[in-house]
Amino acid sequence: MAKIRKLAALAIAGALALSVAGCASAQGAPSGGASSGKGGTLTYWSMWKEGEAQQKVLASAIADFTKETGITVDVQWQGRDSVKKVVPTLNTNKVPDLIDSSFAKLAPVLAGTGQAKALTDAYGATVDGKKAGSLIPKAYLANDVITRKGESAPWMLPYSLTSDAIWFNAATHPELTAKAPSDWNGFVAELDKLKAANEVPIAIDGDVSGYNAYWYTAAIVHLAGPGSLKKISDDKTGKAWDKPEALKAAQMVQQLAAGGYFISGYNASKWPAQQQAWADNKAALIFNGTWIPTETQPYAAKGFQYSSFPFPTVGSNGKKVARADFIGFAVPAKAKNSANAQKFASFFLKKKYQDALGTDAKILPVRSDAATSSEMSTVKAALDSTHSFYVQNDGITSPGYAEKLLWPALDQLVLGKTTAEQFVANMKAGQIDYWKQNS
Known part of the structure; x- marks a missing residue:
């Protein structure tokens, strides 16, 4: 569950974690730059x-990289708090040369604070006979989400994606495999069919704010297109919340909770x-990320067959969009061995490791x-x-906006504690206060 945390909180948590984890031992070693040859x-x-499983693939790539280039990789398997641990090192001589995480965690810490290098060398490197940058589908980069304004090269090199889908068990619901609902009205009609058959339509862990937020974010981008919610959030007057799609998306979420x-x-x-x-087949559907098959496999019902369909379009002119979140590499601005770091980042895009x-x-x-697994095929x-x-x-990468403002308001909406109109009013007022405090 990727979360963008307020920078100050990250620094405190990171400092505590760093005291346990220790610092990298090879920071003072000579740089293996682009012109330095091997070593x-x-x-x-x-x-x-x-x-x-991801660590094993990376470990294999590291071994191959060292054998091929002579560059030694001092790797520390930090776990999901890796970005927290990096924060207190960013203005020191102990910053790591290379880190990886989700876009949502890296963006506010590195890109938003000018602490990331533009990865010109990594994107320009040759991988499997092609430029590394060309191996990333252009559609994923269309909105320049990983390129800072005024720079030609992105600050992040993705190596994998996470997405979301409405998951179901194809063994118990073959009708959804044959024909899944494609628009919102058809989706709600399918939910009604499930209720009529005495099935629970949707499972959701309501205490996970990020999961609750999926419903609204998906709804508004299907109504108004990618970047529409971010644009609303950037409006310091709060008036952007008066846009009709902001209310319509909230009404869609309310429809599910109230229904x-x-x-x-x-x-x-x-x-x-x-x-x-x-x-365990106690609900038919779940709207969640691409990690769901791996997470739930240990306790899934016997014969469970993972399948999915996309979030439905909305209205006759509904937009067909999909969430594609990056997980990838970034190089801190003060990295001493940035050239070598970029070499490995591009090296990992080889088809063997992909x-x-x-x-x-x-x-x-x-x-x-x-290649992809059968679970990811849909x-x-x-x-x-x-x-x-x-x-x-x-x-949205504004520090604290999601955790302190958007997600709590959406929790109330998803849990049925506020109406769509109240949600919009709360966001409008809260956003005005947010920008007063963060401008």
Whole structure:
């Protein structure tokens, strides 16, 4: 669950974590720059933990990279708090050369504060006979979400994607495999059919704010297009919340909460209770990320067959868009071995490792020609047929906006504690206060 945290909070948490984790030992080593030939070193702090499938693929790539280039990689498997741990090092001589995480975690810490290098060398490197930058589908980069204004090269090099989908068990619901609802009205009609058959339509862990927010974000970008929610959030007057699509998206969420489509007890249970219930066939659908098959497999019902369909379009002129969040590499501005770091970042885009991410780690590789697992096949097909994409929170990176303002308001909406009109009014007033305090 990717979350953008307020920078000050990150620094405090990172300082505490760093005292336990220790600092990289190779920071003072000579740089292995682009003109230095073979040899050198780099320090890499990874978001993965030892033993995870993603870590094993990266470890294999590191071994191959060192053998091929002579560059030693001092890797520390930090886990999901890797970005927190980096924050207190950014203005020191102990900053790692390379880090990886989700866009949502890296953007406010590195890009938003000018602490990331533009990865010109990484994008220009040759990988499998092609420029590394050309291996990332252009549609994913169309909105320049990973390029700072005035720069020609992005600050982040993605190596995998996360997306979302409405998941179901194809073994118990073959009718959804044959014909899934494509628009909102058809989706609601399908929910009514499930209720009529005494099935619970949707499982949702209501205590996970990020999951609650998926519904509204997906609704508004399908109504108004990618970047629409971010544009609203940037309006310091709050008047952007008067746009009709802001209310319409909230009404769609209210329709689900008021219609009794969510699983009983979703507003009082603790994660992962409801996704476990879904995997045990106690609910038909769940709107969640591409990690759901891996997370729920240990307790899924016997014979469970993972399948999915995209969030439905809205109205006769509904927009077909999909969420495609990046996980990838970034190089801190003060990295001493940035050239070597960029070399490894591009090296990991080789099809050998992209295929392994798809089949062994069962995640979505960023390369469109990479292999994927059967569990990801429906999501991959949806992404391949879509040419307009958005990222988590529609690209909002203003520190604390999502956690302190947007998500709490959406929690109240999803939990049925406020109406769509109240949600919009609360966001408008809250946003005015937010920008007064953060301008």
